[in-house]
Amino acid sequence: MVEDPDADQACLACGLTAGTEFLPGGPILRTGTWVVEHCVGPLGLGTLVVKPIRHVIHVADLTAEESGELGPLLRRVSSAVTETMEPEQVYVCLWSHAGAVPGHIHFVVQPALKDDLARYDAYGPALQMAMFEAGQLPDEAAVADVCARLRTALAAG
Template identity: 65%
Template sequence: MTPDPAASEPAPACLACDLTAGRAPLPGGVLLRAGSWVVEHCVGPLGLGTLVVKPARHVLHVADLDTAEAAELGPLLRRVSAAVTAVLAPEQVYVCLWSHAGGVPGHLHFVVQPVDRSTRVRHGAFGPRLQAAMAEAGHMPEAAEVERVCGRLRGVLGG
């Protein structure tokens, strides 16, 4: 599918674009720019060490990724998952697509989330229900904690 030229321009109210461009606070900063992709710590309540892998350009649908973006995606998700595993030693790393903002498609991003037993037990859930429970609980990691873990992740990710 040919990318929509308008899709390369940031959407008027796109948090993902604002975070990458430095127009919104991003604890930990950009961890990695790899080809057409950007890796950052999640700014939502999905736990310490949860990363976001997103295209550098504003893209709403996987079908709209260009050839280079599509080719880079699998190896990058593996690399980021391996870094999360090395730094946080979770029992599992969830990788899932999120792309809705306010109920409409938003900037495509993959969530790379370390999950351990204590988190599952605390929320009484796993998988998508765990993510929903964490979102409902609304616990945000402290910025200083995010900065520390991002420093460790950056060291493993290289760049």
Template identity: 60%
Template structure:
């Protein structure tokens, strides 16, 4: 089960990003034997990272023993790096699992998102799912230079470059 390779689903954006067949702003930030860490594509803001399994799976129940054993320590490491890279404006770091697109289960990914004071204030005090919804409604894609700069900071915080 755990022997399937990344990029196994040609119609899957997450697989394409992990395999390098789809351009990834900021590049791969960290790769472990079973997981990859990337900057999020879409409107969730600079510093929102994705932690996803290299295998195409659609539910946590599909994780193998080794994948599961890696997950907790990896999420702790990544959330710590995000908090460090964002600094004092980071009120909280959200971690949530997403795996739906068009109501179809897709490649699972954990969204690791800094909840910045400026984003919360800009969206009328919205936080948690409300903040994520407001960011999607706003639809603003992060600027390339800002993502690249953040990725450099988070790599240093991860000790990966």
């Protein structure tokens, strides 16, 4: 697949990584090829995004190095979310569309918290859709606090 070399200039994910877009809580972890950040959308406190540092729009286009880091990193991040947030479950899913156009791939690592399951009376994809429909962003101070706790958990793990 051929990528548009100018695509990252309008990419929110790239802007968050580069620091040209505001990222509540700041970056949490950076590996050789991946970055972990708190989600900037309404998926709740403790929801993280794991994305390649470079602009990639298809999993099939990941390099061998990116692919080799991915599984262990998702396990490590899921473990930190479990330890920090104490959820019922941790959802891990790939997202890659923005405005019906394939965008910078990112894996959402979301704690399914009892309070959210009850509040939205939903789980799985239905919970995520309900949270998007509600549009409630987590408090920035709470995001900064949970990011600090997640950094500590990731450093220990």
